[in-house]
Every structure is written in C-alpha cells, then in structure tokens.
Amino acid sequence: MDKLKVNIGNLELKNPVMTASGTFGYGVEYSDFIDLSKLGGIFVKGTTLHARQGNAYPRMAETPAGMLNAVGLQNKGVDYFVSHIYPELKDIDTNIIVNVSGSTIEDYAECAARLTDLDKIPAIELNISCPNVKEGGMAFGTSVCSAAEVVKAVRSVYNKTLIVKLSPNVTDITEIAKAVEAEGADAVSLINTLLGMSIDINKRKPVLSTITGGLSGPCVKPVAIRMVWQTYNAIKIPIIGMGGISSWQDAIEFILAGSSAIQIGTYNFIDPTISEKVLIGIQQYMEKYKVTHISDLVGQI
Amino acid sequence: MKKMLDLIVTENNQLNQNYFLLKLTTPNNEKLPEMLPGQFVEVRVDNSTSTFLRRPISVNFVDTEKNELWLLIQVIGDGTRQLSLCKIGEIVNLLLPLGNSFSMPQNKNSELLLIGGGVGTAPMLYWGKILKDAGFKPNFLLGARSAKDLLQLEDFSKYGEVYTTTEDGTAGEKGFVTNHSILQNKDFTHIYTCGPKPMMMAVAKYANQKNIECEVSLENTMACGFGVCLCCVEGTKNGNLCVCTEGPVFNINDLKWIN
Numbered sequence: 001m002d003k004l005k006v007n008i009g010n011l012e013l014k015n016p017v018m019t020a021s022g023t024f025g026y027g028v029e030y031s032d033f034i035d036l037s038k039l040g041g042i043f044v045k046g047t048t049l050h051a052r053q054g055n056a057y058p059r060m061a062e063t064p065a066g067m068l069n070a071v072g073l074q075n076k077g078v079d080y081f082v083s084h085i086y087p088e089l090k091d092i093d094t095n096i097i098v099n100v101s102g103s104t105i106e107d108y109a110e111c112a113a114r115l116t117d118l119d120k121i122p123a124i125e126l127n128i129s130c131p132n133v134k135e136g137g138m139a140f141g142t143s144v145c146s147a148a149e150v151v152k153a154v155r156s157v158y159n160k161t162l163i164v165k166l167s168p169n170v171t172d173i174t175e176i177a178k179a180v181e182a183e184g185a186d187a188v189s190l191i192n193t194l195l196g197m198s199i200d201i202n203k204r205k206p207v208l209s210t211i212t213g214g215l216s217g218p219c220v221k222p223v224a225i226r227m228v229w230q231t232y233n234a235i236k237i238p239i240i241g242m243g244g245i246s247s248w249q250d251a252i253e254f255i256l257a258g259s260s261a262i263q264i265g266t267y268n269f270i271d272p273t274i275s276e277k278v279l280i281g282i283q284q285y286m287e288k289y290k291v292t293h294i295s296d297l298v299g300q301i
Numbered sequence: 302m303k304k305m306l307d308l309i310v311t312e313n314n315q316l317n318q319n320y321f322l323l324k325l326t327t328p329n330n331e332k333l334p335e336m337l338p339g340q341f342v343e344v345r346v347d348n349s350t351s352t353f354l355r356r357p358i359s360v361n362f363v364d365t366e367k368n369e370l371w372l373l374i375q376v377i378g379d380g381t382r383q384l385s386l387c388k389i390g391e392i393v394n395l396l397l398p399l400g401n402s403f404s405m406p407q408n409k410n411s412e413l414l415l416i417g418g419g420v421g422t423a424p425m426l427y428w429g430k431i432l433k434d435a436g437f438k439p440n441f442l443l444g445a446r447s448a449k450d451l452l453q454l455e456d457f458s459k460y461g462e463v464y465t466t467t468e469d470g471t472a473g474e475k476g477f478v479t480n481h482s483i484l485q486n487k488d489f490t491h492i493y494t495c496g497p498k499p500m501m502m503a504v505a506k507y508a509n510q511k512n513i514e515c516e517v518s519l520e521n522t523m524a525c526g527f528g529v530c531l532c533c534v535e536g537t538k539n540g541n542l543c544v545c546t547e548g549p550v551f552n553i554n555d556l557k558w559i560n
Contacts, residue, residue, distance in 0.1 A: 022530075053540055054541055057521060057533075059533075060530070064350065067353060069530065217353055268529070269354065269525040269530060270355060272527070
C-alpha cells in the first residue's frame with residue numbers, strides 16, 4: 001500500500017482520501033457505514049474557542065446537484081472537544097485533524113494552542129473561509145493582509161502541521177495562497193463553499209435564515225478544479241483538493257489538477273460509504289495505468 | 302446499527318392523487334433491520350435532475366410476516382414524484398433505521414391518543430400496532446383536508462378506535478383535529494402527534510393545559526439524516542438539537558413551544 005502514502009508537512013497519510021469538515025461530524029457517526037481506519041484522515045467539525053449555537057433554522061436549501069448551508073459553526077467549543085470528544089476519537093486508526101475557526105485572531109491562536117498537546121491530533125485546518133458567520137471566518141480569507149496575519153499568529157503558537165482552508169469567494173485565490181504560504185502554512189486546502197442564495201417563490205422570502213449560505217456538492221466541482229489548478233501553479237506547498245467530489249473519477253481529476261490529497265464533503269450525505277469507494281477506484285485507476293506512486297499523478301496534465 | 306441497503310419494491314399503490322404507499326423488502330429474504338415506531342429512513346432518489354439529497358420518510362409500518370417496510374409518501378416535488386413511479390421489482394436505496402422513537406407508556410391503564418395530520422398520519426400506524434401488541438388500546442385521531450385524503454383507515458381500525466376530521470366536512474367532524482369532540486369527551490394520559498407544525502403546536506398547547514404527557518414528531522428539512530450536517534436543528538431547552546438524531550420525537554416539555 002506504500003504507493004498510496006502521502007506526506008503533507010509532517011502529516012503522514014496512508015492514502016490521499018480524507019473527509020471534509022462539517023460533513024463528517026467527528027467520524028464516529030459514520031462507523032456503522034464504513035471502516036474509518038481505511039481513510040487517510042478525517043477533518044472533524046469546525047471548532048471555535050467558545051461554544052456556538054450556530055444560526056437559526058432553516059439552515060439548508062437543496063439546489064440542483066448541490067445544497068446551500070448556513071449552519072454557522074455550531075459546536076461546543078475547544079475545551080469540550082478536548083475533554084469529551086477527543087477521548088472518543090483518539091483510538092481511531094487514522095489522522096484526526098481539527099478544523100479551527102474564530103472571530104478574532106486571538107481566538108484562532110488560542111483555539112489552536114489548546115489543541116497542540118493532543119497526541120493524536122497531528123494537524124489542524126485553519127478555517128479562514130466560513131461564509132456563515134457574521135464576524136471572522138471568511139472575512140479573514142478574502143484579504144491577503146488578514147489571511148497572512150491570522151496564519152502568522154497561529155503559526156507562532158502551533159508547531160504541528162498547519163493546513164489553511166481557502167475561500168473561493170475571492171477575485172484571485174492564488175494571491176491568498178501565496179500569502180499563507182509565505183507565513184509558514186504547511187499546506188492549503190480548497191475550496192470551501194461558494195457564497196450563494198435561494199428564494200422561496202411562494203413565500204417571497206430567502207430560504208435560509210441568514211439569507212445567504214455556502215454552496216457545495218457536485219455543482220461546484222468545475223470551479224474547484226480550476227482553483228486547484230491555478231493554485232498548483234502558484235505555490236510550492238501541497239494542496240488538499242475538494243469541492244463536489246462524488247466519485248473516484250472526480251478524485252483523480254482533483255489529483256491531476258494539482259491536489260496531493262483530497263477531501264470528500266457533501267456527497268457523504270448521499271452515500272456514507274463513498275470514501276471507501278473512491279479509495280478503491282483510485283487504486284484500480286493506478287493499476288490500469290501502471291502508476292507506481294500516487295504522487296506521480298499530482299498536477300500531471 | 303444503521304445500514305445502507307438496496308431494497309426491492311414489492312408494491313407501489315397510489316392511494317389518491319397525491320399519496321402513494323411503497324412496500325419494500327430485502328433481496329435474498331434477508332431479515333429487515335429492526336425498526337422502532339417513530340423512526341425514519343432516508344431514500345435515495347435516482348433519475349431526478351433537480352433532486353440531490355435523499356428524502357427522509359417515516360416508517361409507516363413494518364410487516365414482520367412478509368418482511369416488508371411500508372412508506373407512505375406524499376408527492377410534493379420531483380424527488381417524491383420519481384419515487385411514486387417506482388415499479389415492482391425495482392431497487393430503492395435506503396439508509397435505515399434513523400432517529401429515536403416514541404416512548405412506551407409505563408402504566409397499562411394509560412389512555413392514549415395518536416394524532417396525525419396529512420402525511421403525519423404515517424408513523425402513527427406502526428406506533429399503534431406496537432402499542433396494541435404491548436397490551437394498550439390506542440385511539441387514533443386523523444385529520445385531512447377532505448375525505449379522499451383520509452388514508453389507511455382500515456389498517457388503523459385493526460389497532461384501535463379511529464376518529465377523523467376533515468377541513469371541508471366530507472368525512473368525520475368538520476374542522477381541525479384540535480376541534481374534535483373526543484378531546485372534550487375523553488380524558489387522555491398520553492398524546493403522540495405528527496403533522497403540520499401549526500397543528501402539532503396546537504396539540505402541544507392543549508396537552509400542556511390539560512397536563513397530558515405529549516410527544517411530537519418533527520420533520521425539519523435535513524441534508525444527511527444521521528447527525529453530521531447540523532441543518533435540521535430545533536431550538537430546545539438544551540440548545541439547538543438535531544431532529545434526525547435527538548429526534549424526530551421530542552417531549553413537548555423539552556421544546557420551546559410553550560411559554
């Protein structure tokens with residue numbers, strides 16, 4: 001199985017197939033459906049310094065080949081994660097990566113710092129791209145200065161693998177990617193959701209309580225592929241690609257566009273076993289084309 | 302344990318213009334997973350370009366002898382319309398069983414009223430059957446727009462007394478379920494309800510005033526059905542809880558509907 005091994009910073013993945021934050025709970029919710037240890041990694045639910053109740057219902061609108069969400073980072077806070085959730089996860093034989101979010105730079109740094117000492121959390125994913133919170137979130141990920149500032153602050157307190165999750169809601173994603181690379185990020189992951197909106201024509205009101213929300217699912221895939229390819233040509237650190245992956249073919253496409261590893265998100269809702277199927281498909285593709293190592297495919301277009 | 306299963310359509314009966322009853326069984330005579338009254342399934346919809354997510358559908362009934370799961374489905378959009386077109390022998394992919402269940406009363410002398418409105422009558426059939434099997438005598442109060450929308454009455458009558466209301470007065474008492482005379486004429490200890498939210502809120506208010514134990518089954522829109530998307534939350538006294546995992550059945554004392 002060595003031909004599937006991937007390194008992202010100091011993070012060692014047994015394979016490039018991982019699951020995206022906000023679509024996979026804490027992993028254990030899927031243990032009835034799949035063997036979690038087969039995954040390269042699990043990005044758990046977005047975690048903030050203090051508990052958050054999230055946004056008001058309704059939080060979801062179905063769209064053609066996708067969905068809008070406006071969950072708003074509902075979570076019980078980092079201390080609850082450390083004391084109550086981490087003990088349940090630490091024996092899962094895969095990489096557990098915490099997605100860290102915040103409203104201020106200090107919040108991000110403090111939240112990251114409190115995760116440093118957890119042996120079985122080898123990396124964090126810094127979420128500077130959540131479109132569903134009033135303060136912080138995407139605001140940090142849409143300007144070069146603030147993206148650089150937050151990464152710099154977290155880098156100074158967090159010495160394990162630091163992945164920064166980028167927003168697609170920008171004019172030029174490569175500018176942001178270059179800025180976070182310069183501040184010492186080990187990798188970038190992209191894309192987070194695209195800002196969207198849906199209207200109930202009978203009520204003549206927005207469907208979501210927050211009016212706008214984040215679009216995900218197969219409908220965003222071509223945008224994501226384009227952004228991965230642009231970013232691959234602009235930076236040297238590895239890219240974890242995501243955005244609408246619903247099959248192994250999609251995963252290969254992301255790898256060819258420049259992703260060293262991938263995350264599967266929204267499609268887990270439709271098929272909770274999709275991650276296993278994607279892994280099998282990647283292996284068969286590699287056999288068919290006699291690919292000796294997965295890294296030989298990265299960016300090969 | 303939750304499963305993803307391919308089931309085979311054994312019957313698909315159109316009950317009226319908007320409702321159909323889908324009966325499903327396992328391939329190879331494998332036994333269906335145990336399902337509790339009040340639980341639901343998530344049905345994958347193929348062949349609909351506008352449908353991306355699975356559709357959450359209540360367990361209407363489990364026929365253990367025939368190893369059949371019944372789903373009562375209202376045609377609302379293209380997803381449910383595609384499901385209504387399923388033919389006998391076709392495969393339908395489901396996640397099941399999902400969610401919690403109604404709670405069994407402790408006292409065998411409990412007077413039970415199961416109130417269903419519209420497609421919300423669906424879970425009451427299986428719950429009524431389980432209650433009867435456990436030695437209770439459930440009463441059903443079923444509400445619909447019109448006589449043609451009152452469904453499965455023969456099935457309900459196997460498990461208890463059936464009372465009905467219609468909005469146009471074409472069957473049973475005219476009006477909403479909360480106007481039915483049974484609520485004045487009989488004392489109940491427990492009410493279980495599922496249906497449109499305004500109906501359930503009116504029932505909850507009635508139960509609270511009369512100090513009757515009351516459970517409601519919610520159907521907030523959801524993306525996953527197993528507690529990971531956090532879209533279907535209901536504001537409760539314990540914060541925002543997922544209807545798909547902490548519910549769909551809630552005791553009204555835990556909700557913020559009253560007071």
